[in-house]
Amino acid sequence: MTQETKMKRIWHYLKSPSSAGLWLILALGFTGGVIFWGGFNTALEVTNTEEFCIGCHEMEDNVYEEYKETIHYSNRSGVRATCPDCHVPKKWTHKIVRKIAASKEVWGMLTGLIDTREKFQNHRRELAEREWKRMKDNDSEECRNCHNFEYMDFSEQGNRSVKMHSNALASGEKTCIDCHKGIAHELPDMKGIENW
């Protein structure tokens, strides 16, 4: 058998697979895809729970403790916003981008960047600034997932809220995070921050 005929046979074999094999490959690919995609999304959802977030003591002892005193944790109607509600976008692509960016936090955890309260306090300003910038850039989308301006009833708001919301917020000049900083966690040194 010459080299040429050998190649031809292989090529012929590849060009006309048996239908059983074809179905088998399709079935394997399909179930494999379902398992992979399902597993990926399940894992993604697990990392999107409060329990997961406070799995590290950095989160549990610092930001979570501070958040427990605030209105997003305890309030008259019992509706809560958990960590991912504010810190992880709901839309899939944005969520993936945020998740990839958050892998830096894993590195921070491994290297012990903020493994004591003191270290955390020292880094609070830069951590807060990063989050303020993220929320400013996406027009406070995570706030607006619940607090929708379209449905705000000014007659139910206090005088001070009406004044601010009907001017700065309505005109789009300001977004939620511009004024509502430190509503769920303690603030860093606010020296030089606009409006502080």
Added chain:
Amino acid sequence: MKILSLIMIVLGMAVSGSSIAQDQEEFNSGGLETIRGATNIDETRKAEALKRVHKDRNPIARNYVHQPPVVPHQTRGYRVDKNSNKCLTCHGWKYAAETGATKVSLTHFETRDGKVLSDVSPRRYFCSQCHVTQADARPLVENTFKPVDSLMNND
């Protein structure tokens, strides 16, 4: 023998029980009633329900000269510490015109020696030491206090 000891135990318990009851009578309030109502000394009264803080109202007039004006709005979660002062983000001179809030009095810029600083003096920095939020509560006792004449037409 068994029955006898049982009777002794029951009797003993009855006697000690009655002496406890006598002790309790000695702890009574002696007929004294305070604003919080009559309570025996060894009892803890159920606390009153918390009063609701006014959400947002117009400024409340002073009652006497140099009274720190009271706060007519909610201040839940307003932090005043080394890092930030939430009150000054509206009441500070820089923002008062924009927010419509009452400006911090210039007396707050003075040190205790009367030196005027360029910003709120540290001794006047902790607002809620003097300025308190107002709850929707009736006075516990009748109060006939009247503001001085010069402040009468404030409200």
